[in-house]
Amino acid sequence: MHGDRGERFELHRWLYRTMFTIRTVEERLARSFMAGLIHGACHTYVGEEAVATGVCAGLTDDDAVFSTHRGHGHALAKGVSPAALIAELYGRETGISHGRGGSMHLFAPEIGLMGTSGIVGPCILQAAGAGYSAKLLENGSIGVAFFGDGAVGNGAFHEGLNLAAIYDLPVLFVCENNLYATEVPFSYASRNPDVASRASGYGIAGIGVDGNDVLAVHEAATGAIRRARAGEGPTLIEARTYRTRPHAEGMSPTGVYRTEEEVAEWREKDPISRFRSRILSEGTVPESDLDRIESDVRAEVDEAEREAAAAPWPDGGTAPSHVYRETT
Amino acid sequence: MTERTFTEAAREALSDAMDADPTIFVVGEGAGERGGNFETTAGLYEKHGPVRLCDTPICERGFIGMCTGAAMTGTRPVVDFMFTDFILDGLGELINQTSKMQYMSNGRLKMPMVLRGCIGIGHSAATHHSGSYYPLFVHIPGFRVALPSNPADAKGLFATALRSEDPVFFMEHRHLLNLKGPVPEGEHRVPFGQAxxxxxxxxxxxxxxxxxxxxxxxxxxxxxxxxxxxxxxxxxxxxxxxxxxxxxxxxxxxxxxxxxxxxxxxxxxxxxxxxxxxxxxxxxxxxxxxxxxxxxxxxxxxxxxxxxxxxxxxxxxxxxxxxxx
The missing domain is CATH 3.40.50.920 (Rossmann fold)
Incomplete structure (x- = not known):
């Protein structure tokens, strides 16, 4: 965002397109879930798009991202196509993991998506491991863990941050604090509401940021990425955000844990419409370009969905393959 | 053939593999400058330095998870547990993550990770330092489990483990560590699955x-x-x-x-x-x-x-x- 007008034009276009792609895919998936096209759980990222987008804008294909059960946004921001993502959730042969993973096990190592996960916490440790590889191989890449506030009370958070700290590993720990672990409030699960402040306990940098402001996220991530690549160690970023849909599709968006009024308040802070207003007020991208992006993305996602629905199922006979790399 | 102890033979395999493959690194409590609780890494720190011979805090879950991520991103970690009982703190990482990565990624990721530790009952070590537990790992798809019984096999099986693309448990019985026996010199590998x-x-x-x-x-x-x-x-x-x-x-x-x-x-x-x-x-x-x-x-x-x-x-x-x- 500190670049010249041309750079800002390109960056803002990319950020807008990526966030809008995530939103469009997620809303499509929510409808598909209701239609019975998704066979397992589906946790959408609606409302949190700015975090994955702002961070991944600063990454290359060689940087390794480790994600969560709410990982569609990370996959798309890292470069997975809507077609490969939707087909995976539909359980089809054309899915990103050929139907072996589904929503919570999305892998595209060739572009540095090292997996979404059904277990809360391990991504933090694995990102530290990617940092260790980078340190040993001296290849300049970094590891990135996305995780929610629910992971902060998990031992993996403590062990992963400490290991990355003592070895000065090039790692970003990105906590998407959306206030609830499933439906347990973070205010209940922690005596210290400030996640970023925990960084000082490990002797590393910690930054709290408005997770619904994509430029603020991007700026925080850019600094952390630069420090990591310079050998200055890991950073903990707390991006304060909110999911406006239920924990998982099919559940209620509100309940004993939060009110409709609270959800409505956060919808007012929607990261995509906020960024659109910002772009238009600063004049970095013409409105007609944004409209074109939206229509292009809608068409791409519609086509991706049609392709996924028509794609073949994986052959059941292949189920035993890839347990081992080597046969004996 | 040269006369070696079991531990010396395994260390020879490790040393040779580390010379040949710069992506191998060892983690564990005392695996660095101290040379390993059972001298599993003695002399290697001086040769390869602290990044490849890495001392850890006491956080088995943490360094198993870290090594899983490392194996996914182009390096070959060797986790030295000292006692296999200590692995149990990392079972979730091992069973939900390490063993499943290749499958979940449809074969696009490799998991070249070696997990070694002392097993077995003896010396009044009591119940937190006497476990073996290998049947647990045999039950889980995705793991290899090697149980050498003599110095030659310790060298040969460890050499194979260090070149495997699958996660391998290499388990060393406490009563065998100082056992001496003839060991082939130079490259020696024992294939897995051959009794x-x-x-x-x-x-x-x-x-x-x-x-x-x-x-x-x-x-x-x-x-x-x-x-x-x-x-x-x-x-x-x-x-x-x-x-x-x-x-x-x-x-x-x-x-x-x-x-x-x-x-x-x-x-x-x-x-x-x-x-x-x-x-x-x-x-x-x-x-x-x-x-x-x-x-x-x-x-x-x-x-x-x-x-x-x-x-x-x-x-x-x-x-x-x-x-x-």
Missing amino acids: AVAREGTDATVVALTVMVHHALQIAEELSGEGVSLEIIDPRTVAPLDTETILESVRKTGRLLIVDETFMPCGIGAEISAHVTEHGFDELDAPIMRLNGAHVPTPYSPSLEQAVVPDRASIEQAVRELLAE
Whole structure:
């Protein structure tokens, strides 16, 4: 965002397109879930798009991202196509993991998506491991863990941050604090509401940021990425955000844990419409370009969905393959 | 051949592999400058430095998870647990992550990770420093499990583990660490899934694991004076398990005893017994027998400890019962 007008034009276009792609895919998936096209759980990222987008804008294909059960946004921001993502959730042969993973096990190592996960916490440790590889191989890449506030009370958070700290590993720990672990409030699960402040306990940098402001996220991530690549160690970023849909599709968006009024308040802070207003007020991208992006993305996602629905199922006979790399 | 201890032989394999492959690194409590609690890495820190010989805090879950991520991103971690009991703090990482990465990624990720640690009952180590637990890992798809019983196999199996693209447990029995024996010089690899016939015989087959191989060999020698001919089989790896060599032996002897220090229920003996029953029932002249350590946590006092682990007397008794059937 500190670049010249041309750079800002390109960056803002990319950020807008990526966030809008995530939103469009997620809303499509929510409808598909209701239609019975998704066979397992589906946790959408609606409302949190700015975090994955702002961070991944600063990454290359060689940087390794480790994600969560709410990982569609990370996959798309890292470069997975809507077609490969939707087909995976539909359980089809054309899915990103050929139907072996589904929503919570999305892998595209060739572009540095090292997996979404059904277990809360391990991504933090694995990102530290990617940092260790980078340190040993001296290849300049970094590891990135996305995780929610629910992971902060998990031992993996403590062990992963400490290991990355003592070895000065090039790692970003990105906590998407959306206030609830499933439906347990973070205010209940922690005596210290400030996640970023925990960084000082490990002797590393910690930054709290408005997770619904994509430029603020991007700026925080850019600094952390630069420090990591310079050998200055890991950073903990707390991006304060909110999911406006239920924990998982099919559940209620509100309940004993939060009110409709609270959800409505956060919808007012929607990261995509906020960024659109910002772009238009600063004049970095013409409105007609944004409209074109939206229509292009809608068409791409519609086509991706049609392709996924028509794609073949994986052959059941292949189920035993890839347990081992080597046969004996 | 050179005379080496078990630990020296395994270290030779590690040292050679680290010279040849700059992506190998070792983590563990004391694996760095100290050279390993059991001298597993002695002398390597001076040669390769702190990034490749990495001391850790006491956080098994943490460094298993870290090494899983490292193996996914182009390096080859060796996790030195000291005692295998300590692995249990990282079971979630191992079973939900390490073992499944290749599958979840549809074969696009590799998992070249070696997990080594001391196993076995002895020295009044009590129940947090005496576990073996390898049947747990055999049950899980995705793991390899190597159980060397002598220095040559320690070198050869470890060399294979260090070049495997799958996660491998390399488990070293406490009573074998200082055992000396002939070890091939230079490159020496023992493939996984190939049992060794430690002694040929015709009257009964004894499948024995790790330190039990030595007890069984001694009993075989003693009973040979009575005209009894035992065949002793050392599987060397239990995942994969060379069932063909076992079946071949049973076809010859008609009698089978499996001796394993670990627990009996759902154990290696149960697996071998089921396999032989399914595929070699007509070859059997007697019911298959199992001899295991007692199904209890390991007690401390020498008199209690001795009572929970198979020894030469109990193996000899089991063999006599099997032959009497």
